């Protein structure tokens with residue numbers, strides 16, 4: 047059984063990677079970034095990412111950086127135009143006030159005053175036109191930026207999905223578990239409080255690897271994940287929790303419901319055996335089940351399921367234990 051490791055946040059890793067590069071005075075090239083990102087992921091979590099995923103994450107970060115620079119440039123230009131037009135208008139208004147004052151003190155004759163007022167009005171109209179033109183052009187720039195931010199958000203969502211997906215089995219991985227757990231626990235506490243965590247761990251999986259090879263071992267893991275998907279409801283969550291260990295979160299499910307799901311899983315596993323060159327590969331698993339207690343958090347729930355799994359393993363494999 048693989049021991050639990052803390053899940054890590056990919057955005058946090060990206061931030062640390064960029065900080066480390068800056069500290070060492072290294073340019074943030076894709077290669078440098080990938081190297082640091084990889085090293086940090088390896089230290090923080092055993093779930094390593096492929097080069098493609100890192101490259102993709104890097105591209106998204108670069109696009110985000112470009113978009114922020116564009117927003118910055120446009121904002122600076124807009125502020126400069128506003129400042130300039132504001133100064134022109136203030137000057138014109140100042141003069142207008144001066145003319146008005148002169149009229150009041152009857153220093154100017156009617157004709158001169160009329161000319162001055164016309165010239166000033168023209169100045170004001172031209173400043174207003176300039177202001178309008180720069181606001182319209184900034185508006186277009188902002189629309190274009192908004193469009194690229196939308197694409198970046200889509201890329202980020204895709205990236206996040208890739209980061210939270212186990213590349214072998216296609217199930218969720220542990221990176222996104224904290225977020226999912228707290229979401230499901232909050233939802234359960236808000237409603238009827240029914241949420242079960244089921245941890246199952248393949249028995250003697252090392253022997254399968256030793257006997258048939260690692261690639262067959264991989265196929266067995268994919269087979270098990272597919273069986274679980276076939277048994278689970280759409281709202282249930284399947285997470286590859288460790289090498290040969292899966293966590294299932296069952297919302298709106300009590301202990302009898304969770305035990306029923308585990309029985310069905312066993313039945314399906316026995317009926318749909320994994321075959322390797324016409325040879326049946328026996329799959330057995332030990333299971334720990336825990337139901338959410340009032341005021342309990344997600345980590346405590348999974349910890350109790352893990353303790354139950356530990357008991358199931360150590361009292362003879364292929365068993366189900368329910369946490370107190």
Ligand SMILES: Nc1nc2c(ncn2[C@@H]2O[C@H](COP(=O)(O)OP(=O)(O)OP(=O)(O)O)[C@@H](O)[C@H]2O)c(=O)[nH]1
Pocket residue numbers: 047048214247248249250251252253255259260261262263264267288289290359363
């Ligand atoms: N093929 C394959 N094997 C893996 C993967 N992840 C972990 N393993 C293997 O899973 C095995 C786990 O070994 P153990 O922790 O001793 O567990 P076990 O043999 O199932 O024994 P028990 O859990 O005690 O029943 C190791 O041989 C790992 O190399 C994977 O992604 N693919």
